[in-house]
Amino acid sequence: VWNNCLEVIRQEVPVQSFKTLFEPIKPIKLQNNILTLEVPSPYFYEWLEEHYVHILKKAIDQELGPEGKLEYSIVVDRGNAKQEPFTLKVRNSSTPKNNTVVNTQPVQQEKPQQRPQQQQQKQRKFEREQRPAFRSPFEIPQVDPLYQESNINPNYVFDTFIEGDCNRLARSAGLAIAKKPGVTAFNPFVVYGGVGLGKTHLAQAIGNDIKTSYPDKFVLYVSSEQFTQQFIEALKNNNVQEFTNFYLMVDVLIVDDIQFLAGKEKTQENFFHIFNRLHQNNKQIIMTSDCPPRSLQGLQERLLSRFKWGLTADVQKPDFETRIAIVKTKMESEGVIVPEDVVEYISYNVQSNIRELEGVLISLIANASFMRKEIDLELAKTTLLNIVRNTDKEITIDFIQQIVADYFGITIEQLVSKTRKKDIAMARQIAMYFSQQYTKTPLKSIGNQFGGRDHSTVVHASKTITKKSSSDATISQTIDNLLKRMDIK
């Protein structure tokens, strides 16, 4: 069954993700229409659920029918895991209607308050206070009533949000708001920044913190798309008033990715109204956006002008030190010991954003588990090479050497050695040429990294390759292929 599922999945995901994420999964049993899969780590499982739940659901639906269910068994079984191996069962709970895989991520999920009903809401709020608040972190968060209520991911807390120069202001404003929601000067609070830099995590951390310190406050997280969908639904069903009233009950409203409200005039109008009423009543409003509010196209001026009442803070790309801290913390929480050089290698090479950094760590763990190898520099390099590269990533000499050596089927040692064997010398010249063209490294340092050659050798190599690439079709083809492998072309 799992093999058939894999076929379905293979159609849907990029080859590389398929290799790193799906191939390491082992089916362990099928009983009562429940397929149990073994995955290498909790982190892996969360990643899978967050990004691939729809595809998994599709595969299970096709193979087991609508009654099919999925269970995960998490095994810590890695070369250098700290703990003794243990197995943890994670059950996928199911809604009565649909017995298949259930989403753990609220962000993508249809929520009960889709159709707001004050009475029901009050009732649920009451019920939730009767239930124990504590849940095992690995249990499907969806069964946590607190979670469902607020639509917040309980894992997004301040404790796991690493501070760095890139997010210091936003984070400390967030902490201040969490202490006194609604009454600080930071209302509304707008966090903006590029993708994968922690906006959602921070916004939800504020929400989670408030839920803990002020259990009576009604905290609600919605993405702009969810808000829009609910509004359209309300329009269709003629209950815009109910929709609005529901939102007016909220004490802390978190609206994620407000750039998606652009051009949606009616939705914005309604949001403007809700915004004003909440603000007047000292209710906290937190918003995120992918660019500074003033550059938000398609948002009404009157709405934008309201944002000036509060605080706008950005999250930026993490610097090297912050990336180191993130890699260390995430691997520690996974119970994996990672050698210092690996930590540095990854932090140096994955610069674009934190989400990508997490992806690399997941693949690394998966690869280690899959290939039954220790996590070392070699494995880190292979893992990184295989991962879809981000175009704004800085190219390093290490990276170039690895790609070129791989391509010519030689080792890096051979590449930088003194040998004058024709093939190797050619590969070396090409690698030097790339290093000169695509890194900002001074010629002298390039020479150094190629077995201590001097800068004139680098210049010569560069010239030779430039010349040959315009006269020799094989060379120009080789260069082309290599550029593609490096994701430059």
Ligand code: ADP
């Ligand atoms: P955005 O909403 O800006 O696109 P997210 O909040 O979804 O980004 O963050 C992407 C991933 O990176 C999440 O898994 C999140 O937990 C993680 N992350 C982001 N910022 C941090 C941070 N400062 N410390 C630790 N993890 C972070």
Ligand code: MG
């Ligand atoms: Mg986000």
